[in-house]
Amino acid sequence: MEYKxxxxxxxxxxxxxxxxxQRFLPHRVDYRCCRTYRDTVDAIKEMxxxxxxxxxxxxxxxxxxxxxxxxxxxxxxxxxLSFLEEAAAELNRARPTAVNLYWAIKRIENxxxxxxxxxxxxxxxxxxxxAKIMHEEDIKNNRLIxxxxxxxxxxxxxxxxxxxxxxxxTGGYGTALGVIRAVFESGKDIHVFIDETRPLxxxxxxxxxxxxxxxxxxxxxxxxxxxxxxxxxxxxLVVVGADRIAANGDVANKIGTYNLxxxxxxxxxxxxxxxxxxxxxxxxxxxxxxxIEERSGSxxxxxxxxxxxxxxxxxxxxxxxxxxxxxxxxxxTEKGIISTPDxxxxxxxx
Amino acid sequence: MEYKxxxxxxxxxxxxxxxxxQRFLPHRVDYRCCRTYRDTVDAIKEMxxxxxxxxxxxxxxxxxxxxxxxxxxxxxxxxxLSFLEEAAAELNRARPTAVNLYWAIKRIENxxxxxxxxxxxxxxxxxxxxAKIMHEEDIKNNRLIxxxxxxxxxxxxxxxxxxxxxxxxTGGYGTALGVIRAVFESGKDIHVFIDETRPLxxxxxxxxxxxxxxxxxxxxxxxxxxxxxxxxxxxxLVVVGADRIAANGDVANKIGTYNLxxxxxxxxxxxxxxxxxxxxxxxxxxxxxxxIEERSGSxxxxxxxxxxxxxxxxxxxxxxxxxxxxxxxxxxTEKGIISTPDxxxxxxxx
Numbered sequence: 216m217e218y219k220x221x222x223x224x225x226x227x228x229x230x231x232x233x234x235x236x237q238r239f240l241p242h243r244v245d246y247r248c249c250r251t252y253r254d255t256v257d258a259i260k261e262m263x264x265x266x267x268x269x270x271x272x273x274x275x276x277x278x279x280x281x282x283x284x285x286x287x288x289x290x291x292x293x294x295x296l297s298f299l300e301e302a303a304a305e306l307n308r309a310r311p312t313a314v315n316l317y318w319a320i321k322r323i324e325n326x327x328x329x330x331x332x333x334x335x336x337x338x339x340x341x342x343x344x345x346a347k348i349m350h351e352e353d354i355k356n357n358r359l360i361x362x363x364x365x366x367x368x369x370x371x372x373x374x375x376x377x378x379x380x381x382x383x384x385t386g387g388y389g390t391a392l393g394v395i396r397a398v399f400e401s402g403k404d405i406h407v408f409i410d411e412t413r414p415l416x417x418x419x420x421x422x423x424x425x426x427x428x429x430x431x432x433x434x435x436x437x438x439x440x441x442x443x444x445x446x447x448x449x450x451x452l453v454v455v456g457a458d459r460i461a462a463n464g465d466v467a468n469k470i471g472t473y474n475l476x477x478x479x480x481x482x483x484x485x486x487x488x489x490x491x492x493x494x495x496x497x498x499x500x501x502x503x504x505x506x507i508e509e510r511s512g513s514x515x516x517x518x519x520x521x522x523x524x525x526x527x528x529x530x531x532x533x534x535x536x537x538x539x540x541x542x543x544x545x546x547x548t549e550k551g552i553i554s555t556p557d558x559x560x561x562x563x564x565x
Numbered sequence: 566m567e568y569k570x571x572x573x574x575x576x577x578x579x580x581x582x583x584x585x586x587q588r589f590l591p592h593r594v595d596y597r598c599c600r601t602y603r604d605t606v607d608a609i610k611e612m613x614x615x616x617x618x619x620x621x622x623x624x625x626x627x628x629x630x631x632x633x634x635x636x637x638x639x640x641x642x643x644x645x646l647s648f649l650e651e652a653a654a655e656l657n658r659a660r661p662t663a664v665n666l667y668w669a670i671k672r673i674e675n676x677x678x679x680x681x682x683x684x685x686x687x688x689x690x691x692x693x694x695x696a697k698i699m700h701e702e703d704i705k706n707n708r709l710i711x712x713x714x715x716x717x718x719x720x721x722x723x724x725x726x727x728x729x730x731x732x733x734x735t736g737g738y739g740t741a742l743g744v745i746r747a748v749f750e751s752g753k754d755i756h757v758f759i760d761e762t763r764p765l766x767x768x769x770x771x772x773x774x775x776x777x778x779x780x781x782x783x784x785x786x787x788x789x790x791x792x793x794x795x796x797x798x799x800x801x802l803v804v805v806g807a808d809r810i811a812a813n814g815d816v817a818n819k820i821g822t823y824n825l826x827x828x829x830x831x832x833x834x835x836x837x838x839x840x841x842x843x844x845x846x847x848x849x850x851x852x853x854x855x856x857i858e859e860r861s862g863s864x865x866x867x868x869x870x871x872x873x874x875x876x877x878x879x880x881x882x883x884x885x886x887x888x889x890x891x892x893x894x895x896x897x898t899e900k901g902i903i904s905t906p907d908x909x910x911x912x913x914x915x
Contacts, residue, residue: 241874241875242872408881409878410789411763411874413761413763413788413789416868416873416874419865419866419873419874419878420874420875423874423875423878424875427875427877427878433878433879434878434879434880434881435862435866435874435878435879435880436865436880436881436882437763437764437788437820437821437865438787438788438821439762439788439820439824440821440881440883440886441824442821442823442824442827442886443820443823443824443883443886443887446823446887470787470793471792474789474792474828477827477828477831478824478827478828512785515769515785515786515787516769516785517869518868518869518871518873519868519871519873520871521868521869521870523591523766523769523770523869524591524761524766524785525591525770525777527777528759528769528773528777528783528785529783529784530784530785530786531758531784531785531794532787532790533790533793536790536792536793536796537793537796
């Protein structure tokens with residue numbers, strides 16, 4: 216069965232970035248129009264777009280918006296580069312944990328370095344072109360991740376995933392869901408268990424939406440059901456995405472990922488990370504050096520319009536956690552599979 | 566600091582059972598009036614009352630309602646005993662996992678055995694009196710559980726609990742929260758982390774309510790945050806309640822309990838069960854023989870009033886899981902502490 220794209224995560228049209236506003240999924244498929252780079256900063260902060268690769272691509276298009284704004288303001292090249300530097304700094308600060316954001320901005324900055332003498336219109340063209348290339352490359356890389364990951368999955372398998380590392384977390388197709396899609400397309404008999412992923416329920420809202428649209432057999436569970444299902448033999452393997460991978464192979468990903476890694480080790484199940492090389496941050500030595508975003512307690516005390524907890528209760532809401540490399544069976548990248556990841560194997564990719 | 570009761574879990578007044586309707590906590594403190602035993606069956610099924618000991622006491626009062634109904638209907642002793650048999654069967658079927666329900670009904674049935682020749686009015690009086698005794702005994706036992714459990718907790722401790730094993734899960738005071746209350750009352754420096762406990766959020770709604778009312782320092786977290794907090798050294802021990810304990814020491818409790826037991830073992834933290842002896846079911850050989858209730862998928866696809874998941878997604882919603890005895894550091898009962906529980910130690914309690 217061939218993958219048919221259901222909706223676009225994001226697209227560039229009419230000099231603007233359109234982001235599928237994922238806060239309203241699965242009930243509403245609305246696009247949020249970002250005309251300025253600050254619109255994109257807000258959309259990233261408010262999680263209209265989320266998922267490490269999708270955030271990176273959005274930031275690259277955010278830089279294209281900043282370039283377009285410079286043209287509108289009538290800036291010369293020097294003024295434009297200064298404005299773009301400001302935009303890069305603000306976009307970099309939008310969210311702290313996913314490295315793809317910095318990686319994407321860095322790629323655009325490299326383009327700017329090559330265009331220090333160019334006319335403003337040429338700079339805009341070059342930045343926009345690079346953002347589009349990054350978007351296309353991401354989808355291509357997801358396909359490769361899927362193909363490599365497929366080799367790890369038996370002909371019949373029950374697969375657990377957490378959060379959403381799908382088409383909507385990337386340029387399209389997905390990393391962890393890219394593997395699941397590739398496995399399904401290859402005709403294997405799979406069933407997916409979806410962790411709902413509190414507090415923002417990206418599993419229940421977004422992964423369930425993606426899998427249901429494509430008729431990939433799937434069952435939604437609460438996050439704390441995974442352990443019991445493993446003990447009953449109902450799960451064969453775990454595959455999730457990543458927000459940042461340190462030089463030693465430690466992985467930052469959605470809160471709850473480390474929980475699953477411990478459970479998988481205890482039940483002797485394979486635990487796979489699916490992520491593009493752009494998620495690896497060779498400048499971060501180990502997981503303990505990764506900044507973990509702490510988000511508002513209101514995400515936990517309520518959901519949407521519903522408030523459930525008593526007013527005034529203290530909340531601790533880490534958005535991500537760290538899974539040490541020793542709990543990871545393999546990292547699946549577009550360049551192939553890194554089994555039992557460590558510093559040397561990660562280094563050899565560069 | 567001495568414990569001051571905030572609200573009653575349940576009380577008998579005006580020939581009726583009044584249950585604090587816990588579905589509406591923390592926003593509304595409403596009592597559901599159960600005039601007939603079928604009202605009580607419905608209240609248990611719909612989880613207006615929940616928590617193994619509270620369900621047991623409610624069922625005992627449900628039997629008192631059935632006795633009162635028999636008087637109203639003008640039944641003779643034989644008719645009354647037959648009606649009470651029907652009521653016992655229906656109450657027993659209300660929820661399958663917590664053994665305290667069967668245990669409580671059994672105690673009332675023993676009273677009936679002693680009153681086979683009694684007048685209907687005397688039977689009613691005997692049943693109601695036994696229900697009241699059970700209620701009082703439960704609170705007394707919780708106090709003893711608290712006192713024993715306090716001996717396990719150091720003078721400064723960060724304690725994780727799951728779901729609600731508090732005053733509102735029992736006749737009053739609580740099992741796991743009974744331990745926490747006793748520790749707090751003894752002046753130790755504690756901080757409680759509360760798992761929100763999806764899908765019905767008993768942690769966020771009820772445990773947070775109880776601890777906030779009593780100013781016991783507490784922080785609410787999502788269920789899948791516990792692992793990461795343990796890895797950061799932010800949790801010293803785990804204490805939870807139980808719905809049924811098998812003869813070999815395996816424990817059925819709220820879904821997510823087994824998850825925490827695996828995590829505690831991995832992080833070398835003590836994992837305690839606090840439960841009255843009425844939770845032990847010597848007729849069940851091991852955890853795999855305990856019936857695990859599967860509840861409606863709508864509890865997972867929704868959040869409070871909000872529906873979050875796409876329509877039509879399959880859901881698996883086990884309400885409980887099984888923690889094997891080998892992962893339990895100790896079971897705290899009113900008779901004392903059973904360290905590293907096993908079949909012989911459990912047997913010696915009888």
